[in-house]
Amino acid sequence: MIEVKNVSMAFRMSQDRIQSIKEYLVALLKRKLKYKDFWALKDVSFQVHPGEVLGIIGRNGAGKSTILKVISGILKPTSGSVEVHGNIVPMLELGSGFDFDLTGRENIYLNGAILGYPRKFLDQKYDEIVAFSELGEFIEMPIRNYSSGMMMRLAFSIATVVNPEILIVDEILAVGDEAFQRKSRQRMLELMSGGTTVLFVSHSLDQIREMCDRVVWLDHGQIKMIGKAQEVCDAYQI
């Protein structure tokens, strides 16, 4: 389903980011154009089989988010390759495609289109999305008037309405008040256990143990351990 082959990702860090021609020329003339390569991922390879839930654990800065971005096609690896069969729905950050001047209804279509849902699908699921978000009549209001909780509820409802072939989750999202948090957690768990392939990043080892079949442990951009969830989690905890 997903095949990650020898992926390395280097970020070029210069002392200060050069953003104008003047700065560039000055730096060039002073011969100060020094770069330091930071390898966020080094030679990472693994496979994800269809229907599998793969957890990714590691400390901050271990490269967890980077590998998710590489798999979802946002970042292009410096070397190596990623093969993906099936459509991906990334749940990296909710509501990033919202336009604040548009109404909730218009944003459902806009955000849905960005996530790659077809129009027919959105027409069918529209009522479901609105019902899940519990927005009621507010759906016809520009979302700049929404509270942050309302916005997150809407974003969550749009993102989770699909049954994607591959789901990429950066931490289980629990948004809104307590009741909605419970509901959204329930929805996530449903999605993840519903036979889709899931890539799942979390710091909560309990969740990982509960959900995942296999786990990849990343450390400083390299795979430290890969195997059964229980074994890797035990090793990580020590």
Next chain:
Amino acid sequence: MQKKWNLQKGCVLALAVYAVLAVLFYAIAQEQLCTRTDDTDSVSAAASVGEILPGTVLEQQFAVQSDRLTGFSVLCGTFGRENTGTLDLSLYELEGQGGRSLIGSYSLDVSQMQENSWYDIPLDTPLGNAAGRSFLLKVSSADSALGNAVTLYYGNSVSTGRIELASEGWIPLYQNGQPVEGTLCLRTTGQTDLWFGRYYWYFAAGAGLLLGLYCWRLCAYEKKGKSCLGLRLIHAFTRYRFLIQQLVSRDFKTKYKRSVLGIVWSFLNPLLTMLVQYVVFSTLFKSNILNFSVYLLTGIVLFNFFSESCGMGINSILGNASLITKVYVPKYIYPVTRVLSSGINMLFSLVPLILVVLLTGTPVTPAILLLPFALACLIGFCTGMVLILSSMMVFFRDTQFLWSVLSMIWMYATPIFYPESIIPARFLVLYKLNPMYHFIRFARTVVMEGISPEPKAYLICLVFAVGAMVIGGLFFHKTQDKFVLHI
């Protein structure tokens, strides 16, 4: 299966549309495709020959470069009074060894003449095979009287824009057998046959054949499951059509979201700009362009689209940074949708243009159907520009400031509110390199003159559009993987 069938259907549709367009195009533009009308320039009037009285004989020799000579015109002066009598003009063809043969005699009624105006004399039948041959125009007046006769002008320099150039190799005017320091103010009109028109059907059939072959290749590739550029484009389009549609409608909705008049601004904006410039340039600076309001508005509508799409498109990557770093969508979608939104805005602003055309009584001919060609080329050109600008903007934020200066220079370098004739000759080459000049000229020919431009104009517009898109596409493609690291 469903998809393959769709592709085949699409190919058949494309071919059918092509055939209809090819025929329709010929029907509209046949005349301009087959022949070109050449109007020669006259020398600037420097002096008059004095009253043309009985006994005065003016002889001017001239050569013709067009295939057919259809007429000529002379610049007459009346000394600001009413005159009587007739002016007799005879046109001869010069043959070898000093022989000449009369082609026709014409007379002009002097009493109706206005000071300093051109009088056209069409030949009864166009004179074929005229190219390279020499002619002689003889002017006299049998029944004029002193103090009541008209005059003709002559000169020895050519004005191009604001500069007067000495006219090279002029043939002197002979007055009563004596040469004068200059040549008669004379213009000829002719027609030249164009090879493109003669072979139009071959071209059309050839292009149709190529299109058919390409469709066939696409279908074959689709069957085999191979991929090529065309297929990828078609697939990307079907896949992201809904997204493009949504992004365009977002641009449109947010643009006028909180304004009272809303979409009316799309009509009002070009109209008000035109009004201001019309007042400024028709009263403060005397401009002698015929049908100035239409001339102005055509330029404004087209150039506004260019500056709007580039000005907004330059930020299309940076402005969507939050999306680009979170969700994978082909990045060219953002600049392309930006141009499309501006394109729709331009379509709205065509409404006031048509209104003004109707109000000023400009004749509307089928040639106006050719306007979409210019607009399509312009959109293609802008897409290329925006692809380049938006990706440059990611790496160098100075681009937007440089661009605002550059677009201002560009505006003044395009004849929007001034006539083409004031462009000095030495800068003309520069103007010919300006794509906007060609797009606007194309649109003006179609709207104001109601005829199709010459075949060359199509080629130029197409080359600029395709060239910009190819260069922009390559540039964007090469840089797009690094966007994420810089935004």
